[in-house]
Amino acid sequence: MRSNRTAWGLLAPTLLVLGFAGLLPFFYVVYVGFFDWNVFSKTGDLVWAGANNYRRLVFDTEFLAALKRGIVFTLWTVTLEMVLGMALAQLLMREFKGKSFFRAVHALPLTVAPIAVGATWRLMTIPGLGPLPYYLRRIGIDYNIGRYAGQAFATTVLMDVWHWTPFVTLTLLAGLTALPREPFEQAMVDGANRWQILRHLTLPMLRPVILTALFLRIMDALRIVDEVWMLTGGGPGTATRYVGIHVWRVVFPKTDYGYGSAMSVLLLYFTIVLCWLLLTAITQARRETD
């Protein structure tokens, strides 16, 4: 009755679609990565290039700088989001009037399209129009993200924190609500203070959930494009040109498809390795806590 043929039949449409939209591009980009392909060259043909694109990539200081910038951005945003999210989740563990209202408002940024997030922040920070430069000037701060690299970087971090802290809060809150109560009651009876409970009970028991939130945030922060593209366009100079934006800016205007493909392959490779490392850590943690 339960034949494998039926199972494959049910899976076939999904495998077909994912094969087309996921696997085919993957193999194709690996293939093109071994060629020189520039639309503006004389013939516009693919010319075999062997490992040349990759050799070039390893010494491409702009690409490496963008990668590093993306990693620094990820470290800042994810750290801030995890700390803030944990604090807010703790606050939401209490009962108080209006809690569900505050929680809903807190979740609001999660549903907003990243490109619209970029647009709103641009509207707030544009000199001569936005409230931020105007009111900061009144207290003597010259705020202009079109001019100062540090401020542009900090603003992209703040925007990401605004957008994604709720995700960490809600995830950790879900984890916290699922924890058994007895160990906490026991610890209270034993006279442990809040900090000790957090350090020795909450954090260890919550580890799989914390790691899951961390994993998803790291993956998302590393591949950020839309919001930052809309807010700063990667500037001023290259201050906020994170790796996704770099690929976007290099590949399309220059139509250097072979080189762009090599770049995409390397990006995918980094992602797969990172994904694997983090997933292993999560499974490990789940096994230990169960």
Place this chain on the structure above:
Amino acid sequence: MKPNLRKSLSQAINYIVWTLLTLITLFPIYWMFLVSARTRVELFDKPKLYQTSFYAENFIRPLFRDVYGRYLLNSFIISTGNMLLVVVLAILATYALSRYRIPGDQNIFFWTITNRMAPPAAFMLPLFLLYSRVLRIGDWRLFDTHIGLILAYCVFNLPFAIWLLKGIVDGIPIELDDAAMVDGASVMQVIWRIIVPLAAPGIAITALLSWIFAWNEFLFAATLTSVRARTITTGLSEFVTVVGTNWGEMAAMAIVCLAPAILFLALVQQYIVVGLTFGAVRE
């Protein structure tokens, strides 16, 4: 300190924190509403924190005299098409993964999620090349078509839907399908008559979140379309040009873009964690 005083003090701090957070969260969106209601002259005046008049032209011109009405329709067609495709395929695939032991099913399950994790920046070039240059039948290409984006969005939405639904279908007792099959029901009948009704709330959440993810997407839409299938998110980025930006209209279109998601928030809020973590963390 007396315990009572201490308690009301901590209550007060709690409310101060949440009020501040609410203000910080809402301010950028509130500011966008203000900008969308202002004329060009008002905009470059001192940035006031309130608004008494409403300049509807910011909404009317782009939507009815410019292309943004069509962008909006495109977004709607593509999100809805993608949602329908994803939900149907995911129900079939999830049923197979949940009820059958086939060699390699665990690997298939994990492989689907790697598609979701891949950076879109790495996928946009091969998809662009395939759509615009390689896959063509005569003059017809996938580039700049609705179906092209509907298929491309499956890369991230289909794995998400499968991961979310798997937990739900696993929770439906297998005895129910066995009983139906003994009565002579086919697999399709079992899925349609038993699995779909029982998993309906989960399916609804999956559909809603898939729709929002497709609606919000930008990178694929920007690289895989040019005129006919442009979406509203791509349209938003087009406001930023070298000759200057029409801020009022941009704000108005940004509001149009985020309106459906905000309307859904009330419905989705409770499930958003399950959705965004692919069900890895249950609320």
